[in-house]
Amino acid sequence: MTDPLERFRLDYAPLFLRHLSQRDESGLQAAYELGRRAMEESVGLLDVVRVHNDLFLDVLATVRDVDEVPALAEAAATLLIDLIAxxxxxxxxxxxxRRDARPR
Known part of the structure; x- marks a missing residue:
């Protein structure tokens, strides 16, 4: 049995790579759903961001044309936002x- 963080990492990597090449709404929706599942499985927000950052750095290490970097960074940031929404x-x-539970 894979622990929740490793399962998240295994599920997020192909989604991340696919989104960088296709940049469509279905990838953003899948990221949101994966974020919900990660939260339900008690994967912390910092772990989610760390996985995202590690993957992004791995991708950046393979870039041959620095002119691609801004578009990749924008796509990665958009996916992260939907992931952590x-x-x-x-x-x-x-x-x-909590606010509603306070005495008035």
Whole structure:
């Protein structure tokens, strides 16, 4: 049995690489769903960002044309935002519930 972080890494790598080449909405939706699953499996936000960063650095090491870097960085950042959006939604829900639970 693979631990949740390693499973996340194995699921995210092909999604990340596919998104860098195709940059479509289905990749962004898949990233959001993967982020939700990671959160449900208690993979921390810092671990998610670390995996993303490691993959991005691996890709950058293979770039032959530096003119490609800005577009790759933009695509990677867009994917990361969708990936961690579920963490943001959960945090806002938690903060709203906490605020609503305070005595008035």
């Amino acid at each position: 579920s963490f943001e939604v959960a945090q806002r829900g938690f903060l709203d519930a």
